[in-house]
Amino acid sequence: MDNFPPGFAHYPHYFDASQQNALILAVKSGVEQAPFFVPRMPRTGTPMSVVLSNFGALGWVSDKDKGYRYDPVHPTTGKPWPAMPELLLDLWDNVTGYEAQPECCLINWYKDGAKMGAHIDNDEQDTRAPVVSVSLGDPAMFRMGGPKRGGPTQGLKLFSGDVVVMAGESRFCYHSVSKVFYGESALVPRGGRINLTLRRVALP
Numbered sequence: 001m002d003n004f005p006p007g008f009a010h011y012p013h014y015f016d017a018s019q020q021n022a023l024i025l026a027v028k029s030g031v032e033q034a035p036f037f038v039p040r041m042p043r044t045g046t047p048m049s050v051v052l053s054n055f056g057a058l059g060w061v062s063d064k065d066k067g068y069r070y071d072p073v074h075p076t077t078g079k080p081w082p083a084m085p086e087l088l089l090d091l092w093d094n095v096t097g098y099e100a101q102p103e104c105c106l107i108n109w110y111k112d113g114a115k116m117g118a119h120i121d122n123d124e125q126d127t128r129a130p131v132v133s134v135s136l137g138d139p140a141m142f143r144m145g146g147p148k149r150g151g152p153t154q155g156l157k158l159f160s161g162d163v164v165v166m167a168g169e170s171r172f173c174y175h176s177v178s179k180v181f182y183g184e185s186a187l188v189p190r191g192g193r194i195n196l197t198l199r200r201v202a203l204p
């Protein structure tokens, strides 16, 4: 992690096994109300390889016609997203100390072969707020680049229970998930990796 951009932090095994189980149970009950959906790329409609759901007042969604955005309701049920678990609000307070709470927790489920292409999180109005992410289940190779697409990247293997914070300069750097080590963890009931990403959307 020596040359990671300023503002990047990694907390290995922030959540212990019982907290990881509690988070998986929260996801399980959340997706009963707000089922995983397949996000599609703006314009082309190409499906992404992860499936998504959300907790909180605002959910991150994407489809062919309207593209990336935050929406207070689920794209197919039309219902509000389930409430943000308390454990995640506590995490946010502990690692960010930020003045306002996150309205969104995106739930990314990486099944066998899923990855995430290089991107910067920039659909939020409040880009001063850090982005906080939690890894659950199978390990993954997270890659961090710089503020320009296509520059050199550095890898960091993330394990279940790990937390990553992107604040400061790192908040504006390209990052991706190049590989999931599928089948190495038994935590996720239907297999794979769950990533929970907490974001503050509106200006406080």
Ligand code: SIN
Pocket (backbone or CB within 6 Å): 108, 116, 133, 135, 142, 175, 176, 177, 195, 197
């Ligand atoms: C993301 O940056 O959107 C996801 C990161 C991860 O899955 O660890």
Ligand code: FE2
Pocket (backbone or CB within 6 Å): 119, 120, 121, 175
């Ligand atoms: Fe991201």
